[in-house]
Amino acid sequence: xSDPSPAPSSEPAEQASEVQLDSWKEIASxxxxxxxxVQRWEKREGMPVHRHLHDKRGSVYALGSELNAWLExxxxxxxxxxxxxxxxxxxxxxxxxxxxxxxxxxxxxxxxALLAVLVAGYFINSWRGEHAAKAKITSLAVLPLKNLSSDxxxxxFAEGMTEALIGQLSGIRDLRVTSRTSVMRFKDTQLSVPExxxxxxxxxxxxxxxxxxxxxxRVHAQLIRTATDEHLWAESYDRELGDVLALQSDxxxxxxxxxxxxxxxxxRQRLKAVRSTSPEVYENYLKGQFTLGKSNDKASVDKSxxxxxxxxxxxxxxxxxxxxxxxxxxxxxxxxxxxxxxxVDAKIQSAAQKALELDPESVEAHVLLGKIEDLQWQxxxxxxxLRRALEIxxxxxxxxxxxxxxxxxxxxxxxxxxxxxxxxxxxxxSFSGDNIGWILFCSRRYEEAIREFRTVLAVRPDDAGALWYxxxxxxxxxxxxxxxxxxxxxxxxxxxxxxxxxVLVRAYAHAGRRADALRVLGDLKRRKLHSYVPAAxxxxxxxxxxxxxxxFAWLDQAYKEHSNILLFVKVHPxxxxxxxxxxxxxxxxxxxxxx
Numbered sequence: 001x002s003d004p005s006p007a008p009s010s011e012p013a014e015q016a017s018e019v020q021l022d023s024w025k026e027i028a029s030x031x032x033x034x035x036x037x038v039q040r041w042e043k044r045e046g047m048p049v050h051r052h053l054h055d056k057r058g059s060v061y062a063l064g065s066e067l068n069a070w071l072e073x074x075x076x077x078x079x080x081x082x083x084x085x086x087x088x089x090x091x092x093x094x095x096x097x098x099x100x101x102x103x104x105x106x107x108x109x110x111x112x113a114l115l116a117v118l119v120a121g122y123f124i125n126s127w128r129g130e131h132a133a134k135a136k137i138t139s140l141a142v143l144p145l146k147n148l149s150s151d152x153x154x155x156x157f158a159e160g161m162t163e164a165l166i167g168q169l170s171g172i173r174d175l176r177v178t179s180r181t182s183v184m185r186f187k188d189t190q191l192s193v194p195e196x197x198x199x200x201x202x203x204x205x206x207x208x209x210x211x212x213x214x215x216x217x218r219v220h221a222q223l224i225r226t227a228t229d230e231h232l233w234a235e236s237y238d239r240e241l242g243d244v245l246a247l248q249s250d251x252x253x254x255x256x257x258x259x260x261x262x263x264x265x266x267x268r269q270r271l272k273a274v275r276s277t278s279p280e281v282y283e284n285y286l287k288g289q290f291t292l293g294k295s296n297d298k299a300s301v302d303k304s305x306x307x308x309x310x311x312x313x314x315x316x317x318x319x320x321x322x323x324x325x326x327x328x329x330x331x332x333x334x335x336x337x338x339x340x341x342x343x344v345d346a347k348i349q350s351a352a353q354k355a356l357e358l359d360p361e362s363v364e365a366h367v368l369l370g371k372i373e374d375l376q377w378q379x380x381x382x383x384x385x386l387r388r389a390l391e392i393x394x395x396x397x398x399x400x401x402x403x404x405x406x407x408x409x410x411x412x413x414x415x416x417x418x419x420x421x422x423x424x425x426x427x428x429x430s431f432s433g434d435n436i437g438w439i440l441f442c443s444r445r446y447e448e449a450i451r452e453f454r455t456v457l458a459v460r461p462d463d464a465g466a467l468w469y470x471x472x473x474x475x476x477x478x479x480x481x482x483x484x485x486x487x488x489x490x491x492x493x494x495x496x497x498x499x500x501x502x503v504l505v506r507a508y509a510h511a512g513r514r515a516d517a518l519r520v521l522g523d524l525k526r527r528k529l530h531s532y533v534p535a536a537x538x539x540x541x542x543x544x545x546x547x548x549x550x551x552f553a554w555l556d557q558a559y560k561e562h563s564n565i566l567l568f569v570k571v572h573p574x575x576x577x578x579x580x581x582x583x584x585x586x587x588x589x590x591x592x593x594x595x
Contacts, residue, residue: 019064160286168252197226397427411570502537506544
């Protein structure tokens, strides 16, 4: 392929980078291609081309600095130029004419029919276009902003800007905004905007780019109505890094005005409210978010905690850093990492409460605090926090998921499933089949649960959590032989999680492989001699071996640890053999739950 770099210019580089190209022809000339090629690149390869909103549709412009950065980033990946199909040889055309001679009356009939179709199509499409143009936008997704900086290491900055914009827009009460988890699936995608919109069930898409050069930032964003591919708004912003928070607010306000949602005075004030912080604080916060989002192993979580703490040390009043810190500590509490809950619960709660104190309207802080109060069996307080989150942002999928969990822990499986399904409608890509599948498992709907988990694994075949949950469901459905290879794969993917070992003991025991079950149980006991093993692993193991006395002994330890397994004490199928035992009823009562 020929070099796609722009034509040499006699201007100094800093002047050339500020060139604005105001037509397809100028853009094509700048990159030494024809118009059809650059139009194809804009559609299929994400070339940064913008629309003039005050001119006729199709009037475009591009910025030299963005084109240069884009060409540099794609120099080894742009496809070869396509060629138009050649005209057929003249003898083939003559043969065609001989076989199909023109017939005036057939042409007349065909012409009349074609005219009728075109006229009808014109009016139908005009009506559809007018109807779509007037339709109110009630949902949108912010696609990952493209990092057009020359430094790939700035990817964390582009992702951080994307997440911040999502967070700002999510505060608009009458607008459903797709979560970060969902939109990040479409990073570097080749799908078209209508295809993405169809997957996410949204009326509009925000897309754009970020260029960072030292402490200078250029952000370009545009809003597209997906039904008509109409570009409703586009703007470029040049700011210093220290003004980045104000920049995010400006973009969110501009989008809110263009989608014409009703934003209350208080809501508009929140969108415009900006608490400045230093570039160093913001950098540490973004790096913490980026690190936490990329991996949930202990080393990565610890690294993210260091970034968040560095931000807090520099600016103790910066609420997002406390929220990030609480989320990181929450990851340490999961069974895959296996930190004692009592070693981190106070840190999670302290950080979340501080975030809420600094920003009382933070939906994320309310949700996170509700989750930790749920983990600590403070049921009423947890519900109050989650209800408050939904009052602030009724379309927040994370709040729906957390409230669904709360209902499940109360034993109200039908309500749990209803909230989960509602959350999936709001944000179909982020509301994993894991959530729905686990509720179905706890509802004894094993076949449906298995289908949900297999759907997840079709996309993420090495997902340790989904494999683990599938193992639970297969055993409960009397298919332990199928569960064994699934759980063995999960064990490898999780690097030996003790929680998975506990369920593997049950699978071996129910498949008649008691020697293997005892071998894995022995591994858990040896591991406990030199490191922490969650009590839940032993609860599952001894229940699987039908040793009720040992199971009760480890349930007492799980109670002391505030183990996650006890959240499901009212609904977990594995506890069914214990439910008529007075000791089990006492355990449920001690947790503040009714039988």
